[in-house]
Amino acid sequence: MNPSRPVRVRFAPSPTGALHIGGVRTALYNVLFARKHGGTFILRIEDTDQNRYVPGAEDYILEALDWCGLSPDEGPVQGGDYGPYRQSERKALYRQYAEQLVESGHAYYAFDREQDLEAMRERLKQAGNPAPQYDHRIRMDMRNSLSMDPEDVAHRLAAGEDYIIRLKIDPGQEIHITDEIRGDVVFRSEELDDKVLLKSDGMPTYHMANIVDDHLMKITHVIRGEEWLSSTAHHVLLYRGLGWEATMPAFAHLPLIMKPDGKGKLSKRDGARFGIPVFPLSWTGETEEDSFVGFREFGFDPGAVVNFLAFLGWNPGTEQELFDLRELTEAFTIDRIHKSGARFDFDKAQWYNQQYLMATPSSDLAAQIAPLVEARGWPAEPHFLAQVCDLMKERVTFAKDIPVEGAYFFTDVQSYDEGMVRKRWKPESRTHLEDIIQRLQAVEPFHGEELEALVKSYLEERQIGFGAVLPLFRLALAGTMKGPGVFEMMEVLGKEKSLARLETAIADFDRICS
RNA sequence: GGCUCGUUCGUCUAGGGGUUAGGACGCAAGAUUUUCAUUCUUGUAACACGGGUUCGAUUCCCGUACGGGCUACCA
Known part of the structure; x- marks a missing residue:
């Protein structure tokens, strides 16, 4: 252990399949530590078991790290002075x-x-x-x-x-x-x-390879999962036997990520069992059982995943919960990593995602959901999409839910919440709607504030409250009782569509209640 | 079984010899009197157990229990 050496850490996954989310967290802590100390983050592919090698796994690892913003400084793709970075090539x-x-x-x-x-x-x-x-x-x-x-x-x-x-x-x-x-x-x-x-095929085992490579690659800190703790004694003996003890890296064994229901470390099977992702990206294996949905495809923002993962076994000691990668780097220290395993809490992961969603500029969100909107055959005009995102982003957990929960922005109302219609469609309702529609014709530009002022004055005239008409407007425009403010919705929908929907709704409501 | 690591609200955690044991998620209630959501407020709920050490232990020590990891020519 020589603190004066430049920090060099490595993430050393085995390309035996998709990279587990726990592996992503290990990579994250390595990256955080390296960046914090102006060091180097190295990716090394530990492919010494030819029987377990899975084609595509290495690409998956690279893509997963990239998606999380954890790209290595040295590795099989970026190269470096200590290559090759695949053990099979060494x-x-x-x-x-x-x-x-x-x-x-x-x-x-x-x-x-x-x-x-x-x-x-x-x-x-x-x-x-x-x-x-x-x-x-x-x-x-x-x-x-x-x-x-x-x-x-x-x-x-x-x-x-x-x-x-x-x-x-x-x-x-x-x-x-x-x-x-x-x-x-x-x-x-x-x-x-x-x-x-x-081994008899001439390949080294993990124990041999990791010591030789860590030494040759001048690794200063080995940050890895707790499953390695019990073989660390062997590793120390290897450093001694090779005469490398003076530059032996420091060890930090991370607590494991545990199953949502308690017993044992999180495994790929838990994904299917709880209907949650446990891999960063989707993976298509040879069988359905070996195929998984990833956090990315589930709709997660990579920043949210990283933030969530960082807090599974570590915390900054302050009450701040939301951190981007830069802030994490600043706050990160190994001594604040926990000793005991952390249960995988998917509710918390979703909460993080919504926090990120709300903090994302609506124009960015618009670009994200544009392909989904187009796939449904709807026009994806950027400005309009951004307006919709603005209204919807605090009402969903994932960006991809916006075109689903807010489908009525893009297409006519498909069905009404009939129970609510029956509850709200009173004998006098029709008159109110017709009168308001009448006045709405004249509003130009069709802006939320003016719409609200107009409706308000009408209601005051008639001595009635918002409750007598607004729920009906909502039903007419969206079909559901959920959603953004009625006037904001009307503005985004535009005059033509808003008025058309109100007109059709009158007839529809009569029919539903007859 | 052996070795080894661990144990604060249901979950993620802060804290640390004397505290009303703090925050977040979740859940519940209330407010924002158009919904849903957001936001805010409030509530719910924890130091595994037994011995020490000490004037005093949730905090230090030792046991016990419980849990995790490892125990391959896998990583």
């Missing part, structure tokens, strides 16, 4: 260091086949060990360069027999880790297993 590198560990006595070759390992586990279980592991207790009973005759080992290697390299962990040591979030954590070496470093 394959040769890892063997060299694994061999170095063997030579220095920190690792060894192992020739055990899968059935050997299974037999070992079975044997140990029979003996009353519920969690058998390949460690110092049993390695001399297995087939490896520690237990076998050196000549035999050399022979097998020369003959090209499959082998792996394992980390040799000797008992009797205490490994102390100072986690930036959790403080001191201690592990005893005799409890640790001899982790595989290099």
Whole structure:
């Protein structure tokens, strides 16, 4: 840990499918930390498991980060001085260091086949060990360069027999880790297993690859999920074995994001189970079960998602709730990250979205919903759209709801709330409407304030209240009792449409009530 | 089971040896007398339990309970 080194952090997802929302939060905290300290945010693709590789996953990761405004400074696309940034392209590198560990006595070759390992586990279980592991207790009973005759080992290697390299962990040591979030954590070496470093296909495991790459890429802080905490002791031992302990990065293990109903960490299955998105973007997998709706497609503003995610496990210690990325960067510190897992609260996410929606200029919203409006075959005139958004944005949760909830701005009223019509359509109502329509003809320009003044004076003349006519206007214009102020609605609708709807409504209301 | 991390309103959290334990979401009520929404006001509701330490613990320590993570030639 050397605080004088320039901050370099990495987000290192595995391209095995869509990037989970928890991964996005990890990326976010990394970005926040890097930017706060004028450092560099690196994306590294950990594709060392060829069996789990999913085509398209890397593109998805990139697109998801971009959408959230978390694009990396260095990575497979942007390049950088420490590439390549895909582990599969660094394959040769890892063997060299694994061999170095063997030579220095920190690792060894192992020739055990899968059935050997299974037999070992079975044997140990029979003996009353519920969690058998390949460690110092049993390695001399297995087939490896520690237990076998050196000549035999050399022979097998020369003959090209499959082998792996394992980390040799000797008992009797205490490994102390100072986690930036959790403080001191201690592990005893005799409890640790001899982790595989290099697999028989020549690829490194995560443990090997992440140490080599973090070192070579000069990573200063490893900010990752709590699921990695228990293997951190192995990682420390690897840094030691390689002689890199002096520049070992600091560790910060993030609390996990938990299921909405409590038990366990949030998983992709919870999305379908609760009808909520748990991925940033939609993903089409091979099966329907493996396909998911994203926050983006659900209608979320990326700023709202980021803001929401930032507060899942962290808070600034003030009462401010709304932060853009810049403000988050300013306020962010690792020591304010929580230790315990945070439940995924979708209601809160929606609240954030509405806050963002209301704060978004209506002209921007207009541009966002224009394609949706056009898709319904309605004209998407920017100024008109902006007027509609102005009236609707505080009444919906998502921008995409505007053309749905406010469909009556674009098309004739499709149906009336008949219950309300019956309740409000009184014998004298017809006269009032007709009289007001009459007077409305003369209003020019057709502005809300003038409309209101006119109606008001009419009502005063007749000694009646708004309640006698306005609900009917609302029903006539929109069909529903929900919506913006009647006069604002009329202004946006325009004189022609407003009056036409009022006319038709009179006949419709009579019919409904007959 | 072993190792390890954690535990303040239903949820996200602030706080921290002596506080009316604060805010936000949600929920409920009221106001803004045209709806819905927004906004505002009010209400609802929490320190897991048991021992210590202390004049005093929600706060510090130790247990217990409960929960999370890890326990693959996956990351």
